[in-house]
Amino acid sequence: MTASIERAKGAAPGSARLGATRHQLRADAQRNHARVLEAARAVFAEQGIDAPMTLIAEHAGVGIGTVFRRFPTKQDLVVALVQQRGEQLVEAAEAALASDKPGDAFRSFVSLAAEQQIRDRGFCDSIGTQLFAREDLRELFDGVRERVGRMLDRAIEAREVRSDIVAADVLFVLHGVARTGLMLEDGAPGVWRRYLGLALDGLRPEAATALPRKAPTKRQVDNAACGGG
Amino acid sequence: MTASIERAKGAAPGSARLGATRHQLRADAQRNHARVLEAARAVFAEQGIDAPMTLIAEHAGVGIGTVFRRFPTKQDLVVALVQQRGEQLVEAAEAALASDKPGDAFRSFVSLAAEQQIRDRGFCDSIGTQLFAREDLRELFDGVRERVGRMLDRAIEAREVRSDIVAADVLFVLHGVARTGLMLEDGAPGVWRRYLGLALDGLRPEAATALPRKAPTKRQVDNAACGGG
DNA sequence: GCAGAAGCGGAGCAGGCACTCCGGTTACAG
DNA sequence: CTGTAACCGGAGTGCCTGCTCCGCTTCTGC
Known part of the structure; x- marks a missing residue:
């Protein structure tokens, strides 16, 4: 279940090699x-x-x-790939945070993140599997969310985004867009941008209507991403 | 492959039955x-x-x-169930069209449709399978879309919904909300309403921004719903 | 009550999957 | 060059599906 990806080749067989250091792959x-x-x-x-x-x-x-x-394990392989994607996201988020146009930065980050899922069906599939239960991924995911949160704060302050949403909301909306986008991608490539546009408009302050529910708590989000299904 | 679901209840039981018609099930x-x-x-x-x-x-x-x-076939069983759901949708759409408050009617129809998918994971799963390739379902689906289109026209005319969207857009957005909602449903029941709220706000005219792509054509929609993947 | 047709159940089949095991091969230290 | 640990390949295993087949049971018209 919790198989580590790296080859934990244990104590060296015949030699006096130190058990602690794992030696290099051939x-x-x-x-x-x-x-x-x-x-x-x-x-x-x-x-x-x-x-x-x-x-x-x-x-x-x-x-x-x-x-x-x-x-x-197949899951181990998937995790390795998801990890790469996660790191890309962190990088992109960092870039967005460096921008001096919070609204635009936010929107282009979201667009990039959506495109990532569109272009990588496997990554999109991975989200919502119990995958994020793994400590390593959870940590990465938290990193992304934290940065999106800061990104959001800035965009809200600039009145570019409605003030009643949190980072997790963005990620969930994103995934929804990607899922629908993928349904259409084969027959109508790029239409996901249309639905991303609609979703982004829903995040603007101009049309904001009181939301019927509170944002999910961190625990709920983790449980969701981690999947109970 | 093309097995008929309904139990051709034909002529009255005891009566003289025609050889051609298949008689009632036991x-x-x-x-x-x-x-x-x-x-x-x-x-x-x-x-x-x-x-x-x-x-x-x-x-x-x-x-x-x-x-x-x-x-x-498993698919035959699924189709039978989807058909029921489709008929419910048509009914609900009809009711919405009878209302004299186009905006509210539209929103509560959409809410009901989303809830339908949330409460029936199988139905949600079915959407986006090549399921709608079947003539019978395609017809039903077209009926739903046509009604949503009329509903939309009225809501747009009443300035309750942005004017650059079409019926298919609504259905896709809907499905996206349901998909994300289902991820959270176990841990945070009802949060889908939050995301439905966000999506609906995106459909309002106040925050409408030019959409980057044209709406998918009927053929593209059918191909999507029918699934190529 | 009595055929016999219609229907029933579940063992069994075929196929696809993740994953294992081991005889043969290869890289590399000495 | 040589020995050997590390590595490779892919046939094989076990499991889980959707689906079939057929001996047995049950309903039903007469």
């Missing part, structure tokens, strides 16, 4: 690790998270055994 | 048909469309063989 193993990641990225992005592992092995030009040696 | 078969539908409704609503057929049989108190005799 060259071919390193190559394969990279190949698998790359292939998984491509396959999951196009086919979604339900793509079979054999397909990834095939795409990477290695045997399935090799895939599972590098990533003991 | 009493126990009718009972089981109803039981299966009921069970499927309940199971799919709670667990989503991926719930195994055996579970439905169990829940209905019949063998799997019986389930598959009534509904030769």
Whole structure:
């Protein structure tokens, strides 16, 4: 269940090597690790998270055994990919926070985040799986949310965004847009931008109407992202 | 593949039946048909469309063989359920069209439609499957869309809704809200209303911003609902 | 009450999946 | 070059699906 991705090769077999330091992967193993990641990225992005592992092995030009040696579980592989995406998000958020036009920065961050999910079906699928239960990912997710929160504060202060929403709201709305966008993407590429536009207009202060419910608490959000279903 | 769901209740039981028409189901078969539908409704609503057929049989108190005799395919069973939901939608739309407050009527219709998906996970799952490729469902879907279109026209004329959206937009936004809402529903029941509120505010004229893309064409919508993925 | 048709149930089938296991191969230290 | 630990590949396993098949049971018209 909680298999660690990295090869925790334990105490060195015959030699007097220190048990503490894990030694480096062999060259071919390193190559394969990279190949698998790359292939998984491509396959999951196009086919979604339900793509079979054999397909990834095939795409990477290695045997399935090799895939599972590098990533003991399908989930481990997915987590590795989601982690990359998360880091990209943090980076983008950081850039948005550096801008001096809070409204525009906010909107283009959101747009970028949506596009990320549109272009990577697997990433979109991953959200809402019990995936974020894992400590490592939860931490990353919190980082994103915290930055979005700051981004939001600035945009609200600039009267570019309604004042009754929180960071989690943005992420949820985002995911909703991506989900619907993906339904249409094959037949009408780019229409997701239309729905993102509608969603963003809903976040503007001009049309703001009292929301019927309070924002979900952090625990509720975590439980959701982590999925109980 | 194209099995008819309804139990062609034909001529009166005891009477002289024509050889051509298929006669009525036996009493126990009718009972089981109803039981299966009921069970499927309940199971799919709670667990989503991926719930195994055996579970439905169990829940209905019949063998799997019986389930598959009534509904030769899992998809047939799902279609039967979706059809019911569609008819409910048409009904609700009709009621909304009869109201003399176009804005309120529109919003409460949308709210009802969202709730329908929230309360029936299976129905929500069904949308975006290639399900709507089937003629029978497509027709029903068109009926819903046409009514939503009229509803929309009235609301737009009353300046309660922005003028640059079409019926399909509403349905897509709706589904997006439902999808996100379902993620949270277990941990924070009812929060979907918050996101529906945000979405509805995005449809108001006050904050309307030029949308970056044209609305999807009918063909594109059908292809989407019908699913290419 | 009595055929016999209609219906029932659930063992079994086929297929797809994540994951394992082990004989053979390869990289690399000495 | 050589020994060996690390690594590779892919046939195989176990599990879970949707769906079928057929001997048995139940309803129903006469």
